[in-house]
Amino acid sequence: MLLQRRFEERCAEAYAIGKIGGFCHLYIGQEAVSTGTMSVLRPDDYVITAYRDHGLALTRGMTPREVMAELFGRAAGCSGGKGGSMHLFDSKLNFLGGHGIVGGHLPIATGVGFAISYRGGDQVCVCFFGEAAVNIGAFHEALNMASLWNLPVVFIIENNRYGMGTAISRSTAQQDVVKRAAAYAMIGTSVDGQDVYAVHDEMAAAVERARKEHRPTLVEVRTTRFMGHSMSDAASGTYRSKEELDESMARDPIQLLKKKMIADGTLTEEQFAKLDEEAKAASQDSWDFADASPEPSPEELFTHVLNDEPTGNAAGYAEAGR
């Protein structure tokens, strides 16, 4: 959790000085969701998410170096510099991306569940998305089929109460989003997303249900992003008041965990400080690595468009001007 926090603080810094381009959506404030969920998964399970994916990639096991290199648009990045912030992929970790269209990856998660079932496997696919995605058709289509066909998928609503700048009260008729599960004859549960132990326990149950009973679950994780939607908007002051944000930030998942661990004697202030230093050092190292890494070579422009030998454009022309 500390690594995610420190890493993304450096992302914000890198974005501000133009080292990172495009869209960049930070996960700060939601770290207990990724950590709690990943802690119950097996290496052969599958993970898929939307564009707020840095924290999930790191907790799944990607190195800070390959994530930062991707954000810097470098060849050593986890997607070769072709994906960027929103499209982190790692086939070795069964990390199926980083997807940029709200709700678009939910049917894909159902498809992964279908494939698991097709092969008679006991893996699970966990699929993260924001609460705003419950209003898009893909959500409905994906959950219906997952339940209809008894697929091992856990659908995780990271409910931070804002779809970009639109509060849930302005977008969603049934704000108790987990009630949607009933429409698909699916079990739905809610959990405090700032408490990593609570997330762990809830996900353990949902993953177990998927693995043993082949039943999907809709889990609402109530959380808060401490930053803006992306690097383009302020954390508060426009669509969200400072008072509301301050109140939410009082429940920082890292501080809550720290307090609990110190109280039960599993952590000391000194150990925390050391962990924090390590997280900062790993983040600095990832920056240094990314900054020193070469950009993708120009030949990479045409590779992997198709899973064939690169042939230039559709007519086989190597460049547009022939």
Added chain:
Amino acid sequence: MTVMTYRDALNQALREELKRDESVFLMGEEVAEYNGAYKVSRGLLDEFGPKRIVDTPITELGFAGVGVGAAMVGLRPIIEFMTWNFALLALDQVVNAAAKMSYMSNGQFPMPMVFRGPNGSALQLAAQHSQAWDSWLAHIPGLKVVSPGTPADAKGLLKAAIRDNNPVVVLEGEMLYNTKGEVDENPDLIVPIGKAELKREGEHCTIVTFGKMVLVALQAADQLAKQGVNVDVVDLRTVRPMDVDAIANSVAKTNRAVVVEEGWEVCGIGAQVVDYIQRECFDDLDAPVVRVHQADVPMPYAKNLEKLAKPDAAKVIAAVKRVMYLGD
């Protein structure tokens, strides 16, 4: 060689490839118990069972995405759209997911899958059910798009599409399902994606076409021959990637070209063909290239208006005469 319908040729391709590879499955609306809305999947449920022949709810975006997810983790889905008109709802999965997954992931997640179904107009189905989507789909890097016009090409291209390690769009002609032709029953035979075929040879003019319009072009060619005009009919078969050499070789020989497509004019496949011709054959041309296509209107229902809107042999003949500077 056996004479069979385009429908049976597709059915045979599906059956052979399902037999050949356990990771291949067919999914779509009414593909299983109903035996296919157009009976292309007839008998497959009985032979392969409900695990591999999968009926879906009416949920095009959803099941297209299911195919993408299954392909991401190593299966080889065949996603059937009852018609490509309905597939418009699934374009996010076809364009934003299937076509881009390999590139965005730097090759970590190839997409060995097929999207297939009937394309183009039938008879008096009116505006929402009578559309040819070739140019929309051919626009997208990361897809291959085939549009077979004969039973042999339908079988060979569908088999090639299923074996391909990329997302391949197969545009079947709704009005072609009942047409007949000779088909080689050798299960190892495929038609390579990206290769055109010269369906008829002549020296006076080139007709470049694909899909349902192949039959229209051949009809026109027959009638033109009676008037002493002999044409090359270049059947592209694949519209992405396009066989530019086949087009250029023919036009270099005939010095004139007509491009025939079922879809609309603006930004159509024909526009792309004309661009290749001007790039490759600028000094060969004796006349501007003429295009034949659907009228620039949504398809009307009334029989007489529908006929006016559609490209047909008479319009192709008129176009050939125009590029040859012949009067009626």
